Amino acid sequence: MKITVVGTGYVGLVTGACLAEMGNQVVCLDSNPGHIAALQNGLLPIHEPGLLDLVLRNTRGGRLTFTDDVNRAVAHGSVQFIAVGTPADEDGSADLQHVLAAAQAIAERMQEPRLIVNKSTVPVGTADRVREVIARVLLARGLPELAFSVTSNPEFLKEGSAVQDFMRPDRVIVGADNEQAAQALRMLYAPFMRNRDRFILMDIRSAEFTKYASNAMLATRISFMNELALLAEKLGADIEQVRTGMGTDPRIGTHFLYAGTGYGGSCFPKDVKALVHAAQEAGQALHILHAVQAVNERQKQVLIDKIVARFGPDLCDRRFALWGLAFKPGTDDMREAPSLVIIEHLLARGAEVAAYDPVALAQARRVLGERPGLHLVSQATSALEGADALIIVTEWKEFHSPDFAHLAIALRQPIIFDGRNLFEPAAIKALGIEYHAIGRAPP
Structure with missing residues (x-):
């Protein structure tokens, strides 16, 4: 399959390299020429175990290329992944300017039907906005009948094990509103699920929500244990022993129960803020997540x-x-x-x-x-x-x-x-x- 990945940050680079590893022809697009030149010379902008070998092997094999030529990138892929950053705005909302700019760039250049896949972490309703941008541009170009589909395919990559997470996913979530788009993505991900089918199809808004809900739950577990840890000190208990006792309950499990100095990184802080902001916009308060944020900053x-x-x-x-x-x-x-x-x-x-x-x-x-x-x-x-x-x-x-x-x-x-x-x-x-x-x- 011919794939274009817009964005060569953490998600885009891992996605492009792993899809190329399975034999797909992948072009990764970035607007920064210096960034592209570095990638073409085998210099990665991030540290991720196993990623450099994957990139070098597939660039040498001709399955993975990097470009800043938007025309070439849009013309190449029948499937266009949008994997650009969505940083937190001042009010905590996700900044969608790069996502919408990518959608517009695709719409301005596409000459054939395209499947657009939102891989970036985006608020519920973003697929609708992407669809509106593309439809508006195609209408202005006099091509209102040119077919396209917009889907949601959130990533669940853990930094430090992202390559393994992509190659052996515990789930692949796809939000699609038509069968043809769903089947195309099912076919694309089939090589990653030969032992057990982990493909989960749902409506687009639910797929967008699932990413935020998952990260919010993990952040909540971390803050919960950190708050209990402070109490354990005052009561003379050992939170590590408590963690062991809790984790053996199959309803709770062992993951993300470690007390520490709080969570950080590119996902949990940003995604919790974005979900809290979305709730405020919808008039539905998320009291637990407000507490999660406060506990984390305190920790x-x-x-x-x-x-x-x-x-x-x-x-x-x-x-x-x-x-x-x-x-x-x-x-x-x-x-x-x-x-x-x-x-x-x-x-x-x-x-x-x-x-x-x-x-x-x-x-x-x-x-x-x-x-x-x-x-x-x-x-x-x-x-x-x-x-x-x-x-x-x-x-x-x-x-x-x-x-x-x-x-x-x-x-x-x-x-x-x-x-x-x-x-x-x-x-x-x-x-x-x-x-x-x-x-x-x-x-």
């Missing part, structure tokens, strides 16, 4: 509160090692990352911060810039030297079993503030290390 400051309680509010002449800058392991994405809030508070209180991340250092330099008191270091052990304490923010695998003897010697004081509950409190105490975690009563 990003929990480690700061623990540090202040231990060292006092004035952190001048204090230095802290910080492990983990990305919002989660497996990615260099720092959007809405808890590390940003923690660093800002530490610097504002006069502290120095030596921060390390296995893959996000370059991104951190772009996001944070040159800041007095902030040192981005290339080794985890380098961050420890002369620091008053270690702060763990992201649960990268290499942080799970550090050399505790070296850690205790390198730090001025053997103190760990663990925002991801990586260690057992009793075991760390036995090593002579002072340990402050989330929702875990002192042993």
Whole structure:
């Protein structure tokens, strides 16, 4: 099948590479010539395990190409995926300017029937707006009878495992209002579901809603556990043991029950805001999601509160090692990352911060810039030297079993503030290390 993917960000690049892997002829379009040149030279704008190999293999095989030529891209694909960004506007709503601009660009150039697939995360009713844009442009061109269909195909990719999620999906949701469009997408996704059919067909508005509802539920679980963790500390309970007890109930399950420093990234914060805004527009309040947002913002400051309680509010002449800058392991994405809030508070209180991340250092330099008191270091052990304490923010695998003897010697004081509950409190105490975690009563 000939596919065009509009947008070469996270979703567009993974979608294009994975569809090409199954033998489709894929053209990925981006309006930034520098971005396209980098992709043509095998330089990816994101860190995602397995993606570079996929891109290189399929570009060399001639199944995947990158272009900034809109005419070529629209002429190529009988199926046109729109996978552009929908950032949050000031009022929390999703900014659809790029989605609607992509729809207009397609409509201005299409000469044959086209299936347009909204892959971007968009509010309910966006497909209707895309359809109106295309119909209006075709009418102005004198081509009102030129056939096209608009469908919704939301993505459910987790950063750090996006390639695997696409190649082995737990579900493929398609919203379509005609059988021909539905069958085309069923055929396209069939190679990804040879062992078990995970294709779920529904109406377009329900498909659009499902994406937001899914992310809102996951964000709710995270905030719920973070709120319980604060109570567990006051009651002398261990939230990790509570999590284990809860997770064995099949009605609850084990996923997204980990207490920590709050959620971040490109999806949960933006999508919860967009859903809350959509509810306000519809006159239907979402009280739970308002609480989810408030709890999450509060949780990003929990480690700061623990540090202040231990060292006092004035952190001048204090230095802290910080492990983990990305919002989660497996990615260099720092959007809405808890590390940003923690660093800002530490610097504002006069502290120095030596921060390390296995893959996000370059991104951190772009996001944070040159800041007095902030040192981005290339080794985890380098961050420890002369620091008053270690702060763990992201649960990268290499942080799970550090050399505790070296850690205790390198730090001025053997103190760990663990925002991801990586260690057992009793075991760390036995090593002579002072340990402050989330929702875990002192042993």
